[in-house]
Amino acid sequence: MPAQRFHGQIAGVGSTSGVRVVIGSWRRTPLGTFGDAMVETASGHRVLLAPSAEVAAFIEATYVFDEVRIEPISVATDAGRWRVASPSLTLDLRVGGRMPLGRLLRLVPGRVAASPAWATVVDPVARVALRGVRTRGTALAGRREYYGxxxxxxxxxxxxTFDDERLGALAAVDPPCRFGFSSTPRRPAVTTVVTTVVTPDPSGCREVGTRL
Structure with missing residues (x-):
């Protein structure tokens, strides 16, 4: 099947309570427009919040969680603000200006920046410059991922709040989240991203590319 593109943004934040959260806001995807959240508590318990069984199944096939909750989740984004609401999680994020790395990313043509080839090239730099961040790696079930x-x-x-407990103030995403081979940047940030997931064909004859 042809590669499919999922365009969106990822917000990664830490808090003084020790809870770290990664929120996805996906605008154009084969699964429709949706939001999701991955939460890791101070004790290391990893929870996926997904809006449907279909979305949960796709994410679970790529990342690792101790608990999966299928529940309504809204991710509203506008200039300078993200508001996230679900039965388990509420978040109000304030978003500031473009970071120096963001200015560098804007210099790279969009088609190049979103490509697996570019993710492969910049992966060694990302490992050194951004603790816990990888732009390519191997996921579950033999999948290969590329973050653009x-x-x-x-x-x-x-x-x-998470489970009715206040998160506290903003803090670094530290230690890095353990959902997959890559975390979000240590400094809380919103990243505009295209992630390419290459899934082996069950027949073993070819690979199926899915871009998330």
Whole structure:
């Protein structure tokens, strides 16, 4: 099947409570427009919040969680603000200006920046410059992933709750999240991204490319 593109943004934040959250806001995908959240508590418990069984199944086939919750989740984004709401999680993020790395990313043509080839080239740099961040790697079930970032903005504040417990103030994403081979940047940020997931064909004859 032809490669499919999922265009969106990822917000990664830490908090003084020790809870770290990665929120996805996906605008154009074969699964429709949706939001999801991956939460890691201070004790290391990893929770996926997904809006449907279909979305949960795709994410579970790529990442590792201790618990999966299928529940309504809304991710509303506008200039300078993200608002996330689900039965388990509420978040209000304030987003600041473009970071220096974001300015560099904007210099790279979009088609190049989103390509697996570019993700392969920049992976060694990302490993050194951004603790815990990888732009390519191997996921579950033999899948290969490539993250193509095209912009980066700082998150300046966070307020919210997880399971009715307050998260506290904004903090670094530290230690890095353990959902897959890559975490979000240590400094809380919103990344505009295209992720390419290459899935082996069950027949073993070819690979199926899915871009998330």
């Amino acid at each position: 970032a095209t912009d980066l903005h700082a998150v300046t504040s966070v307020a919210g």
